[in-house]
Amino acid sequence: MDVWKAAAERQRTHGDVLSLAAGQPSTPAPTPVLRATRHAVDTELLGYTETFGILALREAIAGYHRDRYGVDVDADDVVVTTGSSGAFTLLFLAAFDPGDTVVVARPGYPAYRNTLAALGCNVVELDCGPDTRYQPTVAMLEALDTPPAGLVVASPANPTGTMIEPDELAALARWCDDHGALLISDEIYHGIEFGTLSSSGTSVAPPETSTSWVTSRESVVVGSVSKYFSMTGWRLGWMLVPESLRPALQRLASNMTVCPPSISQFAAIEAFGAESRAELDGHVARYAANRELLLSGLPDLGITKLAPADGAFYVYADIAHLLGDETSTAWCSRLLHDTGLALAPGIDFDTVRGDETVRLSFAGSTADVSAALDRLAGWLPVP
Numbered sequence: 260m261d262v263w264k265a266a267a268e269r270q271r272t273h274g275d276v277l278s279l280a281a282g283q284p285s286t287p288a289p290t291p292v293l294r295a296t297r298h299a300v301d302t303e304l305l306g307y308t309e310t311f312g313i314l315a316l317r318e319a320i321a322g323y324h325r326d327r328y329g330v331d332v333d334a335d336d337v338v339v340t341t342g343s344s345g346a347f348t349l350l351f352l353a354a355f356d357p358g359d360t361v362v363v364a365r366p367g368y369p370a371y372r373n374t375l376a377a378l379g380c381n382v383v384e385l386d387c388g389p390d391t392r393y394q395p396t397v398a399m400l401e402a403l404d405t406p407p408a409g410l411v412v413a414s415p416a417n418p419t420g421t422m423i424e425p426d427e428l429a430a431l432a433r434w435c436d437d438h439g440a441l442l443i444s445d446e447i448y449h450g451i452e453f454g455t456l457s458s459s460g461t462s463v464a465p466p467e468t469s470t471s472w473v474t475s476r477e478s479v480v481v482g483s484v485s486k487y488f489s490m491t492g493w494r495l496g497w498m499l500v501p502e503s504l505r506p507a508l509q510r511l512a513s514n515m516t517v518c519p520p521s522i523s524q525f526a527a528i529e530a531f532g533a534e535s536r537a538e539l540d541g542h543v544a545r546y547a548a549n550r551e552l553l554l555s556g557l558p559d560l561g562i563t564k565l566a567p568a569d570g571a572f573y574v575y576a577d578i579a580h581l582l583g584d585e586t587s588t589a590w591c592s593r594l595l596h597d598t599g600l601a602l603a604p605g606i607d608f609d610t611v612r613g614d615e616t617v618r619l620s621f622a623g624s625t626a627d628v629s630a631a632l633d634r635l636a637g638w639l640p641v642p
């Protein structure tokens with residue numbers, strides 16, 4: 260957010276900002292969603308809705324999970340929330356007590372850690388490196404002194420883009436069930452998956468996407484319209500939740516938000532239809548092209564230590580060799596100052612090693628990604 264502020268200021272003074280810092284699509288909601296929005300404004304009251312969301316949307320979300328993963332989900336399993344951010348707050352409140360230990364991956368999405376800490380939970384970060392695709396494993400959980408109350412995983416992850424193989428996700432789900440831990444599977448980047456690069460540099464078959472509900476209906480799946488569906492500002496997310504958590508979630512949600520935004524609910528039903536999906540898959544094809552540009556262009560600039568970028572729209576890069584005494588935050592400020600290019604420093608994602616990393620988002624246009632590489636090439640020392 261500090262980078263965004265600095266980039267906005269730079270744009271005001273120089274008008275030349277190119278941002279690969281934001282973690283959001285550069286496209287509006289799909290056309291059928293925009294059509295449905297206009298229709299809803301004309302025909303619906305748009306007052307409060309049921310706390311867990313309107314039935315038609317919950318049915319559409321359940322259908323999406325059934326089609327994608329063959330899991331048996333119906334509308335009663337779905338809780339619609341105010342973004343997945345709203346889902347995490349509700350869920351952490353419902354599932355954990357102050358003092359409970361909840362495990363997250365480092366590097367990882369900072370809001371898990373920050374929200375859990377604000378609620379008085381004891382956050383344990385697992386140090387996840389390249390050898391496990393920056394993802395937690397059962398072996399890491401086994402090494403803990405006592406089983407935690409919960410584990411949060413994200414696949415594809417932010418900031419690394421790495422995915423958990425289906426077998427490993429299933430093993431994590433089983434371990435959590437066996438040890439009384441709640442597995443929370445953040446699946447908000449599902450739909451944005453790529454092939455892994457072979458050693459010759461060509462794409463091979465994408466890693467299979469899986470969901471924790473294939474293995475355990477005691478886990479919680481978190482989804483959102485923000486990423487694949489290109490609807491960040493509509494503030495709509497959802498959870499698939501075990502029955503035991505529903506009464507607490509119902510009471511908390513009705514007190515805290517009453518319901519998710521109703522205009523977004525009516526509109527989002529259309530996001531799951533074939534016409535929207537075709538438009539959205541077009542965005543994913545552009546992300547794939549942008550990703551290839553970065554994965555081949557960055558090594559040419561001497562930036563070779565990159566996380567695998569299996570999915571989502573990020574490349575997470577180790578830039579320690581470029582830093583000298585500088586932190587990556589200072590390096591990003593200097594880059595912005597000298598060239599107008601904004602990247603996200605790693606410190607929020609990894610409070611231990613993030614001073615040596617940056618995240619590049621490739622959710623923008625291919626021309627922007629290409630121009631960003633040109634600016635970097637003109638600024639970095641020749642490798």
Ligand SMILES: Cc1ncc(COP(=O)(O)O)c(C=O)c1O
Nearest residue numbers: 282342343344368417483485496
């Ligand atoms: C891994 C992950 N989870 C959750 C969120 C929150 O997304 P939203 O509240 O827009 O659904 C983000 C946002 O960047 C994210 O990267």
